[in-house]
Amino acid sequence: MRILLFSGKGGVGKTSVAAATGVRLAAIGYRTLVMSVDPAHSLADCFDIEASLFHGRTSEILSIQPGLSILEVNIQREIRRHWREISTYITGVLRTSGLNEVEAEEMAILPGMEELSAMMYVNQFRRESRFDVCVLDCAPTAESLRFIAMPTTLDWYMKHIFPMQRGILKAVRPIANRVSPVELPSDSYFANVKELFNKIEGIDELMEDPRTTSVRLVTNAEKMVVRETQRAFVYMSLHGLTVDQVIVNRILPPEAREGYFRGWHESQQRFLAELEAYFAPVPVTTVPLFPAEVLGLSRIEELSRVLYNGSQDPAAVSRTERPYTFTRTGSGHEVHVHLPFAAKGEVGLFKKGDELVVEIGTMRRHIGLPISMAALTPVRARLNGGILIVEMQEAK
Ligand SMILES: Nc1ncnc2c1ncn2[C@@H]1O[C@H](COP(=O)(O)OP(=O)(O)OP(=O)(O)O)[C@@H](O)[C@H]1O
Ligand SMILES: [Mg+2]
Numbered sequence: 001m002r003i004l005l006f007s008g009k010g011g012v013g014k015t016s017v018a019a020a021t022g023v024r025l026a027a028i029g030y031r032t033l034v035m036s037v038d039p040a041h042s043l044a045d046c047f048d049i050e051a052s053l054f055h056g057r058t059s060e061i062l063s064i065q066p067g068l069s070i071l072e073v074n075i076q077r078e079i080r081r082h083w084r085e086i087s088t089y090i091t092g093v094l095r096t097s098g099l100n101e102v103e104a105e106e107m108a109i110l111p112g113m114e115e116l117s118a119m120m121y122v123n124q125f126r127r128e129s130r131f132d133v134c135v136l137d138c139a140p141t142a143e144s145l146r147f148i149a150m151p152t153t154l155d156w157y158m159k160h161i162f163p164m165q166r167g168i169l170k171a172v173r174p175i176a177n178r179v180s181p182v183e184l185p186s187d188s189y190f191a192n193v194k195e196l197f198n199k200i201e202g203i204d205e206l207m208e209d210p211r212t213t214s215v216r217l218v219t220n221a222e223k224m225v226v227r228e229t230q231r232a233f234v235y236m237s238l239h240g241l242t243v244d245q246v247i248v249n250r251i252l253p254p255e256a257r258e259g260y261f262r263g264w265h266e267s268q269q270r271f272l273a274e275l276e277a278y279f280a281p282v283p284v285t286t287v288p289l290f291p292a293e294v295l296g297l298s299r300i301e302e303l304s305r306v307l308y309n310g311s312q313d314p315a316a317v318s319r320t321e322r323p324y325t326f327t328r329t330g331s332g333h334e335v336h337v338h339l340p341f342a343a344k345g346e347v348g349l350f351k352k353g354d355e356l357v358v359e360i361g362t363m364r365r366h367i368g369l370p371i372s373m374a375a376l377t378p379v380r381a382r383l384n385g386g387i388l389i390v391e392m393q394e395a396k
Contacts, residue, residue, distance in 0.1 A: 001126045001131060001132060001133065001134060001212070002132065002133045002134070002212060002213075002214075002317075003133075003134050003136065003206065003207070003212055003213040003214075003313045004018075004019040004021060004133065004135045004136065004169060004213075004214055004216060004217055004314065005136045005138060005213065005215045005216065006021070006136065006137055006138060006214075006216050006314070007138045007141060007215060007217055007218070007232060007236075008138075008140070008141060008217055008218035008219055008225075008228075008229065008232070008297040009141055009219070009220075009224075009225050009228045009229070010140035010141075010214075011140075011141055012218045012219055012220050012225060012249055012250075013043050013218050013220075013247075013249035013250065013287070013294075014038075014138060014140075014218045015036070015038075015046050015137050015280065016046060016294040016300070016303060017218050017247055017249065017287070017303070017307065018031075018034055018135050018136070018137035019043065019046050019047060019137075019294075019300045019303075020044075020294075020300050020301075020303040020304035020307055020308075021034075021216075021308075021314045022034035022068055022135050023068065023072075023297070023300050023301055023304045024304045024307070024308045024312075024314055025067075025068075025132075025133050025135070025314055025315060026065065026066070026067035026068035027067075027304075028313055028315075029067065030067065030131075030132040030133045030315060031067055031130070031131045031132045031133075032067055032068050032069070032072070032131060032132065032133045032134075032135065033061065033069050033071060033125065033130075033131045033133070033134050033135065034068070034069070034070045034071075034137060035070070035071045035072075035073065035118065035121065035122075035134060035135065035136055035137065036071070036072040036137045037073060037114060037115065037118045037136055037137065037138050037139055037147060038068070038137060038138060038139035039075060039114050039139065040139075041072040043070050043072055043137055044062075044070065045235055045295075046074060046294065046295065046300065047064055047070065047296070047297060047300065048295050048296035048297070049062075049193045053248075054356070055327060057162045059071070059072055059073070059074035061082070063112055064296075064297075067347050069131075072113055073118050073121065075114050075117065078114075078117040081194060082120065082199070086112045087210070094122060095350065095351060104267065109305050114139075115146055115147035116150055116196065116200065118136070118147065118197070119147075119150060119151065119200045119203050120199045120200055121384055122134055122136075122197070122203060122204065122206075123199060123200055123201075123206075125362060126206065132315070133314075133345065134316050138287055139233050139330070141228055141231075143234050145232070145238060145363075147286070148207070148235070148236065148239045148241060149365075150181075150200075151200060151203050151204035151207065151237060152352075154341050155204060160353075160378055164165070167184070174202050175382070176188070180255060185379060204240075207239075207240070207241060208239075208240035208241065210242035210244070210317065210319055210320050210321070211317050211320060213242070214242060214243075214244045214245070214317070214318075214319075215236050215241050215242065215243045215244070215246060216243070216244065216245045216246075217229050217232055217233065217243055217245070217246045217247070217249045217320070218249055218338065219246060219249070219275070220248065220250050220360065221248050221249070221250075221251060221267075221268040221269075221270075221271035221272045222268075222271060222273065223271065225295060226271055226274065226275060226278075229246065229275075230278065230340075230341045232280070233340065233341065234336075234339055234340065234342055234360060234363075235322070235363055237323035237324070237337065237339055237340075238323070238337070238338075238358060238360065238363060238365040239323075239365060240322065240323055240324060241323065242318040242320075242321070242322065242323060243282055244283075244317075244318050245282065245283055245284075245285060245318075246279045246282055246283070246284045246285070247284075247285050247287060247307070248272060248275060248284060248285070248286045248287065249286075249287045249288075249289075250265055250287070250288075250289040251272065251286045251287065251288050251289060252265045252268055252288075252289055253267060253288055270310045272284075272286065273327075278340070278341070279340075282319070284330070285307065287303065287306055287307055288306065290302070290303070321338075323337065324337040324338065324367065325337060325372060326369070326370055329391075331390055331393075332376070332390070332391060332394075333372075333373050333376055333391075333392040333393075334389055334390060334391055334392065335356060335367070335369075335370075335378075335389075335390040336368075336387055336389055336390075337387065337388040337390070338386065338387055338388075339360065339387065339388045340386035342360050342383065342386075342388070343383075344383055346360050346361055347360055347376055347381070347383065347388060348360075349381050349390060350378070351377050351378055352366070354368070354369055354374035354375075355367060355368055355369065356369055356378065356390065356392075358388070366387055369392075373392055375394065375395070376389050376392035376393055376394060376395070377393065377394075377395045378391065378392055378393065379391050379392065379393045
């Protein structure tokens with residue numbers, strides 16, 4: 001199964017582009033699912049599906065046309081389905097602090113639950129080989145970065161914190177429950193966490209395999225958006241995801257060269273040139289601003305024709321180079337992390353257990369080292385042409 005992730009700043013056109021990609025894929029003959037991970041869903045609206053304002057129908061897989069289905073992950077439903085123990089526990093704790101049932105239930109939605117639920121679906125569809133391509137319409141960048149980071153964060157939690165917490169609680173629960181102001185989590189809580197973890201097991205490998213997962217960044221040719229796109233690119237690389245296309249949406253047509261929109265047209269052309277230079281060799285594709293909203297199947301098809309020329313296969317694998325690699329050199333080992341746009345002072349680096357921790361600004365990634373390198377420590381790092389090269393040697 002191929003996984004195509006569409007990410008980008010709020011309002012740039014992620015949902016429209018994801019929908020258009022789904023339409024193209026289905027036309028080629030792939031069994032395609034377009035899934036919305038954004039809690040503020042608009043996928044059904046984009047396809048102009050007759051539904052009530054707060055539709056529930058698309059929280060089940062809904063067939064749009066042969067070979068094309070959509071799904072909007074509904075978090076309240078997912079909680080009932082998968083998170084019962086966890087949310088029951090948290091709701092219980094929150095109630096003791098004086099919140100009523102409904103408030104407590106709403107507060108018990110932890111950040112990241114939507115993302116995790118979506119991952120479970122992706123994993124399930126892959127196991128069942130139900131779809132050939134899964135197109136993910138992500139939430140605006142900040143939240144979708146959390147989505148990307150989820151498997152590694154959770155993996156880290158399960159390895160380092162979970163066993164400890166569980167062990168400690170086993171020992172202290174009998175006494176603690178008598179003195180603690182809140183009930184401590186029960187064994188079933190831990191069983192639930194474990195079970196959830198099993199459901200997303202393996203997803204990190206899928207996401208880091210460029211033959212399976214591609215990230216496509218949607219952007220507009222405006223300064224603020226361009227910067228966020230660069231940050232997203234770095235973050236994706238840091239998490240081992242391969243960005244294989246940048247889509248610049250809403251480019252003004254040549255007619256706008258004169259008159260009222262002239263200034264806009266000029267600055268767009270300038271940022272477009274910048275984008276192409278920044279992201280090379282990753283291809284930058286442009287989409288014009290249409291005379292109307294991209295609403296309903298025929299407009300989505302039109303966008304799809306422009307985007308894929310009526311001939312391209314959006315599921316084709318174009319880049320197979322991983323964002324980071326481990327190599328052996330004459331004198332030792334090196335870790336190469338593809339980090340365009342990062343400046344020297346911004347990169348922090350240290351070793352923790354058998355993991356290499358790379359920090360860029362406020363982003364952090366634990367990179368699990370292969371066994372042959374686990375005992376090594378970083379001795380030197382340099383940024384060279386957008387690649388962070390970390391030299392690793394035996395600890396003295
Ligand atoms: N090329 C285009 N020409 C004209 N209208 C467009 C174009 N691309 C997107 N739109 C319109 O812009 C609006 C926002 O697009 P869309 O919902 O796809 O963005 P989004 O990135 O998914 O937003 P959000 O971050 O809110 O999820 C929609 O009304 C859509 O129809
Ligand atoms: Mg959207």
